[in-house]
Amino acid sequence: MAAMNSAWRFGDRYIIKKLTSKSRLAFTFRHVRPLSPYYGAMSSGVYRWSGRYANTREFGRIGATRNLSTMSNFERLPFKKKSFMERPIHVSLERSLKSPFALRSQLKNAKRVVIKLGSAVITREDECGLALGRLASIVEQVAELQNEGRECLMVTSGAVAFGKQKLAHEQTLSMSMRETLHQRDRHNNSTKPFFVIEPRAAAAVGQSGLMSLYDAMFSQYGVKIAQVLVTKPDFYNEETRRHLASTVSELISLNIVPIINTNDAVSPPPLADEDLAGVISIKDNDSLAARLAAEVQADLLILMSDVDGIYTCPPSEEGARLINTYSPNYAVNIQYGKKSRVGLGGMDSKVRSACWALEKGISVVICNGMAENAVRNIIAGRKLGTFFTDCKNGGVSIESAAEHARDGGRQLQNLTGSQRSDIIQNLAELLLERQPQILKANLEDLKILNEMSTVKSGGVVPLLGRLTLTPAKLKSLSDGLKQIADSSADIVGRVMRRTLLAKGLELTQVTVPIGVLLVIFESRPDVLPQVAALAIASANGLLLKGGKEATHSNQILMDVVHQALDTAGVPQAVSLVSTREEISDLLTMDQYIDLVIPRGSGELVRSIQQQSRNIPVLGHSEGICHVYVDNEADPVKAMKIVRDAKCDYPSACNAMETLLIHEDLLGNTGGSGSSTGTFFADVCAMLKNEGVKIYAGPSLSKHLTFGPPPAKSLRTEYGSLECTIEVVKSLDEAVDHIHRYGSSHTDSIVTENREKAEQFLHKVDSACVFHNASTRFADGYRFGLGAEVGISTARIHARGPVGVEGLLTSKWVLRGSGDAASDFGLNSGKSFLHQSLSIDAKNPVSTE
Numbered sequence: 008m009a010a011m012n013s014a015w016r017f018g019d020r021y022i023i024k025k026l027t028s029k030s031r032l033a034f035t036f037r038h039v040r041p042l043s044p045y046y047g048a049m050s051s052g053v054y055r056w057s058g059r060y061a062n063t064r065e066f067g068r069i070g071a072t073r074n075l076s077t078m079s080n081f082e083r084l085p086f087k088k089k090s091f092m093e094r095p096i097h098v099s100l101e102r103s104l105k106s107p108f109a110l111r112s113q114l115k116n117a118k119r120v121v122i123k124l125g126s127a128v129i130t131r132e133d134e135c136g137l138a139l140g141r142l143a144s145i146v147e148q149v150a151e152l153q154n155e156g157r158e159c160l161m162v163t164s165g166a167v168a169f170g171k172q173k174l175a176h177e178q179t180l181s182m183s184m185r186e187t188l189h190q191r192d193r194h195n196n197s198t199k200p201f202f203v204i205e206p207r208a209a210a211a212v213g214q215s216g217l218m219s220l221y222d223a224m225f226s227q228y229g230v231k232i233a234q235v236l237v238t239k240p241d242f243y244n245e246e247t248r249r250h251l252a253s254t255v256s257e258l259i260s261l262n263i264v265p266i267i268n269t270n271d272a273v274s275p276p277p278l279a280d281e282d283l284a285g286v287i288s289i290k291d292n293d294s295l296a297a298r299l300a301a302e303v304q305a306d307l308l309i310l311m312s313d314v315d316g317i318y319t320c321p322p323s324e325e326g327a328r329l330i331n332t333y334s335p336n337y338a339v340n341i342q343y344g345k346k347s348r349v350g351l352g353g354m355d356s357k358v359r360s361a362c363w364a365l366e367k368g369i370s371v372v373i374c375n376g377m378a379e380n381a382v383r384n385i386i387a388g389r390k391l392g393t394f395f396t397d398c399k400n401g402g403v404s405i406e407s408a409a410e411h412a413r414d415g416g417r418q419l420q421n422l423t424g425s426q427r428s429d430i431i432q433n434l435a436e437l438l439l440e441r442q443p444q445i446l447k448a449n450l451e452d453l454k455i456l457n458e459m460s461t462v463k464s465g466g467v468v469p470l471l472g473r474l475t476l477t478p479a480k481l482k483s484l485s486d487g488l489k490q491i492a493d494s495s496a497d498i499v500g501r502v503m504r505r506t507l508l509a510k511g512l513e514l515t516q517v518t519v520p521i522g523v524l525l526v527i528f529e530s531r532p533d534v535l536p537q538v539a540a541l542a543i544a545s546a547n548g549l550l551l552k553g554g555k556e557a558t559h560s561n562q563i564l565m566d567v568v569h570q571a572l573d574t575a576g577v578p579q580a581v582s583l584v585s586t587r588e589e590i591s592d593l594l595t596m597d598q599y600i601d602l603v604i605p606r607g608s609g610e611l612v613r614s615i616q617q618q619s620r621n622i623p624v625l626g627h628s629e630g631i632c633h634v635y636v637d638n639e640a641d642p643v644k645a646m647k648i649v650r651d652a653k654c655d656y657p658s659a660c661n662a663m664e665t666l667l668i669h670e671d672l673l674g675n676t677g678g679s680g681s682s683t684g685t686f687f688a689d690v691c692a693m694l695k696n697e698g699v700k701i702y703a704g705p706s707l708s709k710h711l712t713f714g715p716p717p718a719k720s721l722r723t724e725y726g727s728l729e730c731t732i733e734v735v736k737s738l739d740e741a742v743d744h745i746h747r748y749g750s751s752h753t754d755s756i757v758t759e760n761r762e763k764a765e766q767f768l769h770k771v772d773s774a775c776v777f778h779n780a781s782t783r784f785a786d787g788y789r790f791g792l793g794a795e796v797g798i799s800t801a802r803i804h805a806r807g808p809v810g811v812e813g814l815l816t817s818k819w820v821l822r823g824s825g826d827a828a829s830d831f832g833l834n835s836g837k838s839f840l841h842q843s844l845s846i847d848a849k850n851p852v853s854t855e
Contacts, residue, residue, distance in 0.1 A: 107370040107397055108306070111592070112388040114370065117307035119158040119259075120386075122149060123296035126164040127313035128376030137217075141377060143224055145311075148382035149264065150228035158259050160303065161266045162296040163217075214268070221266055231263045236270040242298055252302050259303070267299060268292075297360035301367040308364050309385060310357050311376030316393035317358060331406060331592065333393050335362045361395050371395040390592045405592065408550060408582040409599035412523045415572075415580025416548030420520060424496035426575055431495075431540045434571035435488035438481050438536060441567055448559040449476040449532065456556055472658050473530045474557055483788070484533055488540045491793030495544035495811045503817055505844035509837060511824040513844070518815045522601035523548040525593060525622075526796065527615060529607035532560035537787075537794035538604075539568045539581050545814040549581045550600065552593065554607075590615070597621035604797045604809075609724055609750075625809065627774075627800035629724045629750035630660030632782040635741040635767070637758035638669035642686050644779060645757045649690055651781040652755070654697045658726045660798060661753050661775075661785040665704075665721065665731045666690070667741050673710055673734065690732075691715075697728065704733030721748040738763050742770045749773065751800040753785040774800050774807040 108114055122145075129142045153159045218234045225232050235254060241247045258265045269292065293310055300308040318327045361371040372385050374392025384391045419427060438445070452474060504516040524547050528534045535551060542549035553561040565583040572578045584593070594603065594615065603622050605615040609629040616624045634652050636645045652663035672686040694701055702718035703711065718731040721744075735741045738756075745754050755777035756767040764778040775785040785808060787795025792810030799806050805813030830837045 107365055107368055107395075109396065110388070111390065111394055114307060114372075114386055114388050117157070117370070117386065119160075119303065119305045120152060120307045120309065121160045121162065121296055121300040121303070121305045122309045122382065123162040123292055123311060124164060124376060125292065125310070125312045128311045129164065137220070139220075142220075144379075145376065145382065146221070146224040147228065148380065150225055150230045152382065152386065153230050153262070153264055154228065159264050160255070160259070160299065160305070161264060162292050162299060163221075163266055163268055164292055210270075214270075217268075218266070225264065231261075232266050233258050233263050235265050235267045237267060237295070238270050239295075248302075255299075255303055267295070269295060291356055293356045293360040294363075297364040297369075300364050300369050305369050307385075308361070308369050308371045309382065310361060310371065310373045311381065312354070312357060312373065313375065313377060314354065315375045315378070316373050317354065328406075330393050331390060333358075333361075333395050334397070335365065335395075365395045365397060390595065405550075405584055405596065406599070408584060409523060409548075409596060411579035412548030412550050412582055413599065414548075415577050416520060416523060416542075416546060418577045419543060419548075419580050420499065420546040422546075422575060422577070424499065427499075427543055427546065428492040428496045430543050430571050430575050430577075431488055431492035433574055434536060434540060434543075434568060435485040435492065437567045437571055438485045438488070441563075442478060442481055445481065445560070445563050445567070446476060446478070448563040449474075451559040452532075452557050470530055470556065470658075472656070474532065474560070476532060476560060480533060484536060484794075487788045487794045488536065489793075490788070490791070491540050491544050491811065494791075494793060498544060498811050498815065499546045502846045505846050507840050507842040507844055508821075509826070509831070509840050512826050513822045515820045515822070516817050517820060519818045520546040521814055521816050523550065523599055524602050524604060524796075524814065525550045525552065525600045526604045526606065527552045527590060527593075527611070528605075529554040529611060530556050531606070532557040532564055534606055535561055535564045535583075536568060538796050541794060541796050541811055541814060542581060543572075544811045547814055550584050550593075551581065552584045552590065591618055594619040594622060602814075606797050608726075625799050625801065625803070625805060625813070626797050627660065627750060627752055629722075630662070630752045630798075631664050631722060631724050631748065631750040632661055632752050632785075633665045633667055633741075633745050633749055633754045634663045634782060635667040635735070635738075635745075635754070635756045636669065636672060636686070636690075637738065637756060637760065637763060638671040639760040639763065640669075640672075640757040641759055642689070645686065646690060646693060648755065648757055648779070648781050650693060650697065651783055653694065653699060653730055654728070655781070655783050657728050659783065660724075661782050662726075663730060663782050664724055665733060665748070667733055667735050667744060668707075669741075670706075670710070670734045670736055694730070700729045702729070702731045704731055706734045707732055710734060722750075724750075738767060742767065745771055745773070752798065753777070753782040755780060755782050774798065 108116070124142075124145065128145075129137050131138050149159050149161065214234075214236070218232075221232055235251070235258075237251065241251055255265050255267075296308060296310065299305075314322055315329055317330045317333055319330065320327045357373050361373060364371050372392045372394050374381050374385060378384075378391065381391060453471065456470065456474060499518055499520065501518045502515055503518060504514075506514045508514050524538075524542055526534075526538045526549065528538075528551070532553070535553065538551065539549060551561075551565070561583060565581075568581055569578050572580060593600070600622050603615060603619050603624045603626075605612045605624065605626045612624075612626050612629075615626070632652070634649055636649070649663065649666060653666075656662060668687060668690075674685055674687050691701060701715040703715040704718055704721055708714060708717055715732070718733075721731060721733065723731065733744065735744060741756075751773045753775040754771050754773045756764055757779055758764055758767075768776050768778060775782075777784065784790075785798065787793065787808040787810050790808050790810070792808060792812075795808040795810055796814060797809055799809050799813070829835065831839060
């Protein structure tokens with residue numbers, strides 16, 4: 008006993024010292040009772056912090072940073088007594104105050120994981136025996152987690168099924184030959200045994216065999232297991248509940264996987280279907296797993312079933328839709344079907360248990376345990392099953408937001424063009440009216456960015472330029488939106504073509520919205536109102552996914568957009584997707600999203616293009632823009648254009664990244680005059696004065712003895728005050744260079760030779776090609792489009808700056824008078840006219 012007391016006193020002093028120095032807590036202990044030769048437990052302690060008190064019921068094992076209250080945190084503390092091994096102490100609380108993980112990607116950080124295996128997952132179809140292959144796969148995955156340093160617990164069914172298999176075999180052996188033949192004659196069409204086995208007896212027989220099987224499987228991976236049999240009343244008795252928590256905690260500390268199962272051999276009938284004082288009643292293994300996860304303060308609970316997750320209605324019914332993310336406060340109407348053929352719980356029990364665990368701060372995933380590598384994929388953050396999230400830390404699920412966007416887009420389409428224009432006009436005015444709030448929110452984002460110690464200083468300057476909002480930017484933004492409103496009143500439903508197919512049969516092609524757009528952008532908050540206005544003008548539903556660095560700015564701008572939409576009663580047409588949803592998840596939702604438009608770095612756009620397999624992507628991966636200065640260029644014009652193209656807005660995608668110079672302008676090969684002979688030196692001096700760092704291409708390096716450092720690549724989008732200068736011998740060589748190293752974005756020629764200019768404009772295959780103009784003109788506002796949803800370098804209908812026109816498709820409307828295709832056969836009496844009609848005619852051709 009002395010050793011036990013000294014051990015506890017050692018831990019007592021250590022804890023008080025640790026807490027006093029960090030959290031300034033003072034503990035008063037009423038009773039200390041040792042649980043084992045190496046552990047102590049405080050069964051009724053009182054602690055005080057800032058004059059306030061709270062009670063603790065027991066102390067067991069302290070895990071990875073468990074919250075004892077909102078006022079203090081306990082860290083992992085060593086507990087030693089001379090040569091005894093180090094073991095931690097666990098705190099078991101009635102209610103967790105920690106928050107569950109917000110993102111699937113955060114599940115990889117789960118330290119303590121509870122995996123519940125449903126009866127349907129590990130039981131064979133005939134209900135007599137276990138599905139050994141499936142069970143072995145799950146054991147392998149759990150063992151991997153355990154060997155990675157995580158703490159795994161399993162709640163498993165299967166004892167009844169294993170026992171049935173044994174008892175069925177024994178009963179068959181004990182039957183006489185005549186009874187066996189008689190049974191087969193009567194039941195030759197049945198795969199199930201004729202005799203009925205009492206489940207409790209089957210459980211008593213199957214428990215030992217089930218654990219032997221688990222022990223053999225886990226031993227292949229060097230993992231030890233222990234069986235913990237419980238009954239439902241164990242959770243309602245304070246003493247047994249405390250002992251259970253202590254046992255499980257000690258097993259975990261010894262790197263043993265506890266396998267918990269109800270003692271079905273003696274288990275009483277399920278308790279009443281009610282929760283007492285916030286404690287979930289134990290009715291099946293789902294509620295048992297939820298309760299156990301809360302007792303041990305687990306980070307993640309995985310409930311494995313025989314369905315893929317939660318559906319809006321039974322999966323077998325038409326229209327059933329899998330809910331990938333479930334938020335209890337935004338729960339959709341769910342119709343539960345029948346429970347599985349084995350086990351006690353149905354999907355309603357799983358949802359109820361998951362919601363209860365979520366309230367305790369435990370992340371939950373309901374998944375199909377028959378799916379390949381289910382546990383691995385969940386821990387890796389992949390989209391599998393239904394992920395439960397707390398709505399207080401997020402918003403409506405992405406599925407709901409997408410449905411709302413589609414419905415809102417259809418409502419926009421039902422409005423008149425003038426009504427949609429009024430919404431955009433209101434939005435333009437609100438940007439100026441709420442300018443103080445917008446700039447204040449933007450200042451918060453800028454402050455956070457400046458405080459980020461992990462961002463390298465070289466990458467902050469371009470990011471600050473894109474993130475910053477100013478009164479001048481808001482004024483320009485407002486003017487652009489008004490331009491959209493004025494020019495797009497009749498854009499939807501516009502007649503593109505009218506054809507008289509035959510007498511009384513008129514075909515019309517009209518413009519219609521694409522549907523639902525997903526626009527992903529990074530650090531430019533001004534993109535949000537621009538894209539929203541274009542979507543409203545084109546009557547498209549819109550989902551916006553902004554960068555986390557502009558969170559405050561995006562939120563206030565989204566409020567402004569909703570305020571404008573409210574005037575027409577369509578607030579759901581545009582939604583800002585919270586950062587809970589991963590981009591990879593969004594790109595799988597082809598049933599909701601019709602077009603993806605990424606706006607950001609080349610890395611972002613390439614990633615989106617690679618991940619989006621079923622949804623079209625409109626965008627450009629890079630903005631490697633060139634300015635070619637010909638040997639017949641006006642040096643004054645050339646200097647002005649180069650300065651503007653590089654220095655006006657270096658982080659823009661239409662900024663010049665490579666300057667191509669005819670070799671005659673180097674100055675050491677002659678040139679056509681003194682001004683052109685010094686052009687290279689003059690342009691270098693000008694760029695250096697503007698703070699531009701210059702890199703030399705391979706050809707330029709050969710002409711210079713001492714010059715700028717060589718460019719690492721001729722295909723580089725700097726996005727800052729940096730550029731490459733390269734020398735070419737002719738216009739054709741400049742065109743070849745652009746085709747080889749460019750990104751088909753925007754390229755410009757500076758020359759006074761019109762013939763050369765026309766050749767350049769004809770040969771260069773880029774979305775925008777200019778003559779004697781800066782590449783910075785490649786912009787929707789400057790093109791008179793009002794704004795742009797992005798710049799497309801794809802060779803499709805929308806290329807270059809994409810305005811409202813690029814967000815429309817068409818549909819064909821045929822007006823007939825009882826016509827059938829068979830009427831136009833070889834000898835049917837009718838023939839096609841295919842007569843083009845004026846699209847300006849207000850009334851359709853008479854069908855009489």
